[in-house]
Amino acid sequence: MKGLYFQQNSPGEEISFVFQEKENLPDIKDNYVKLQVKACALSWINIKLLSEMKLEKEFFPVGREIAGVVLEVGNKVSFFHPDDEVVGILPLDSEESGLCEIVRIHEHYLVHKPEKVTWTEAAGVIRDGIRSYTALHFLSHLSPGKSVLIMDGASAFGTIAIQLAYHRGAKVISTAYSLEDKQYLERLRPAIVRVIDVSNGKDDFTESCLEETGGIGVDIILDAGVRLYSKNDEPALNLQLLPHKHDIITLLGVGGHWITTEENLQLDPPDSHCLFLKGATVSFLNDEVWNLSNVQQGRYLCILKDVMEKLSTGVFRPLLDEPVPPYDAKVSMEIVQKSQARKKQVIQF
Numbered sequence: 001m002k003g004l005y006f007q008q009n010s011p012g013e014e015i016s017f018v019f020q021e022k023e024n025l026p027d028i029k030d031n032y033v034k035l036q037v038k039a040c041a042l043s044w045i046n047i048k049l050l051s052e053m054k055l056e057k058e059f060f061p062v063g064r065e066i067a068g069v070v071l072e073v074g075n076k077v078s079f080f081h082p083d084d085e086v087v088g089i090l091p092l093d094s095e096e097s098g099l100c101e102i103v104r105i106h107e108h109y110l111v112h113k114p115e116k117v118t119w120t121e122a123a124g125v126i127r128d129g130i131r132s133y134t135a136l137h138f139l140s141h142l143s144p145g146k147s148v149l150i151m152d153g154a155s156a157f158g159t160i161a162i163q164l165a166y167h168r169g170a171k172v173i174s175t176a177y178s179l180e181d182k183q184y185l186e187r188l189r190p191a192i193v194r195v196i197d198v199s200n201g202k203d204d205f206t207e208s209c210l211e212e213t214g215g216i217g218v219d220i221i222l223d224a225g226v227r228l229y230s231k232n233d234e235p236a237l238n239l240q241l242l243p244h245k246h247d248i249i250t251l252l253g254v255g256g257h258w259i260t261t262e263e264n265l266q267l268d269p270p271d272s273h274c275l276f277l278k279g280a281t282v283s284f285l286n287d288e289v290w291n292l293s294n295v296q297q298g299r300y301l302c303i304l305k306d307v308m309e310k311l312s313t314g315v316f317r318p319l320l321d322e323p324v325p326p327y328d329a330k331v332s333m334e335i336v337q338k339s340q341a342r343k344k345q346v347i348q349f
Contacts, residue, residue, distance in 0.1 A: 003097030004329050005059040006045065007336075008125040014048065015337065018332045020059055021299070022097065025104045032104055033080055034072040039119035039323070040098040041065035042336045042345040043127055049288065050265075055093055062333055063098030063347070064090040067113055067122040078109050078196075085113040087122040087308065092290045099329050099347055108297055111304040114312035121311060124344040125318045128160040129307030131287045136164055139283040140220045140257035144169030147213050149251065151243070153192070154181035154222035157343040161222055166190050168316050170220075173212055175205065177241050200242055206247050211289075217253030222285075226262050249274050255278045323348035 001164050003022045003119060008015045026312075028034045040063040050056060067087040088110035090096055099330045112123045136142040137154040150166045152158050153174030166173050176182035176197045184196045209218060227244045249260055249271055260282060267275075267282070275282065290300040309318045321343035324332050334344045 002061040002102035002335065006062055006333075007059055007099060008047065016129045017062060017333050017337075018059070018095075019330065025102060028072045028077045028104065031107050032074045033070050033077055033086075033107055033110070035066070035086065035103050035105055035110075036069045037066050037068040037098060037103055038349055039123040039129065040329075040347045040349075041123040042329075042333050042341075042347065043338045044339060045334055048289075050092075053292075054278065055056065055094065055168075061090075061094060061097035063091075063329070064094070065123050065127045066090065066098040066103065067119045067126075068103075071102070073107075078332050079107050080110065080112075080262045084108040085115070087126055088304065089126060089291070092288055099326065108294075108301070109291075111301060111308060114308055117308065117312050120320060120346045122320060122322050124128055124156075124320045124346045125160065125311050125316055126304065126307060127287065128157045128318070128344070129289065129311070129316065130303055131157055131285065132161040132164045132291075132308065133303045134287050135206075135222050135259045135283075135285050136161065136168070136220070139259050139285065140222075142168050142170055142220060145171070146219040147171045147253075148220045148222070149173045149175075149209060149218045150222045151175050152177055152242055153195075154177065154178075154319075155224065155342060156319045157222065159188075160316055162188065162192060163316055164310075165220075166192075167310070173209060173218070175243075182331045197226070198243075205243055206250055209251050213253070217255055217256060218251050218258065219250055219255075220243055220257045221251060222259045223248060223261060226260065226265070228262075228264075228266055238309060252278055252280045254278050254280070258282045258286050261285050318344060320344045320346060330341075 002019045006017050009259050070082055070084040083190045090098055119130045142294050148170045150158055150161050153162050163174055172192050173186055173194045174192050176185055176195055178199050182195055182197045194212050225242050227242045324347050326347055335341045336345055
């Protein structure tokens with residue numbers, strides 16, 4: 001059996017993806033199950049995080065969001081039986097590549113897949129569902145009636161976050177980075193309160209949001225990255241559309257929550273003082289925290305189950321690309337790693 005792995009020759013170089021012949025699985029025992037993979041979703045790999053966690057190795061497995069059928073269970077497995085349909089996320093330190101027909105995984109990383117949910121939907125939604133719950137439920141305590149600004153709502157993650165926020169009774173505002181994104185967001189049902197097109201620079205992003213909230217600011221802001229410098233000083237063109245950190249802080253209402261995906265966020269004393277005056281908080285969205293500690297394992301499994309339930313009942317309607325065959329997985333993963341894929345890429349076996 002072959003699996004997909006990435007290799008980084010030296011720091012600073014682009015990583016390359018290669019298919020490697022995989023050794024036979026060890027005997028399935030204790031709490032492990034053998035899984036026949038039916039679908040595997042692709043997500044961007046955080047090389048820096050792997051390095052900081054001391055997980056660097058010559059070849060690192062690719063593809064962690066998997067859905068499949070249980071073939072064999074260990075003698076201590078209590079939740080699953082052969083022929084069960086399951087879905088889950090391989091842990092960060094897993095030796096297994098999800099882009100392989102057969103994998104070995106601990107039962108505590110899996111939940112049952114609802115019968116009416118397809119393989120590609122299950123694999124394609126599980127990570128974005130976890131991220132949305134982490135951001136909106138655990139970090140910002142979303143409740144009915146609150147206003148939520150979701151940046152780049154036309155992304156795969158943004159789509160799920162919008163749907164979860166609306167389901168919880170929030171007033172949702174979103175930004176679009178292109179005309180196509182704006183049209184997509186306007187077609188979403190239930191409809192978003194307001195879509196702000198920031199691609200042409202004509203709409204004042206801050207003013208539009210304040211207008212929508214009557215000038216009191218937004219309760220929860222979920223960004224998709226922020227600019228730390230002025231547009232003239234920002235080196236990358238793809239950062240030009242991102243809001244400046246001062247815009248985010250200005251938009252926060254009293255007691256507001258800013259959930260950021262910017263791991264290198266730098267706040268100057270005036271920024272902190274403004275947050276202090278508003279009694280606002282800043283939280284960092286890292287969905288890997290659930291697997292980095294087993295203390296919250298029960299809560300983590302509850303989230304996985306709830307994500308699948310909402311997918312089954314139609315609350316979540318994911319933004320998925322057409323399923324890709326395994327032999328095209330390398331090309332698809334290169335596109336994902338370069339952040340050039342707007343829709344979720346899923347490999348179907």
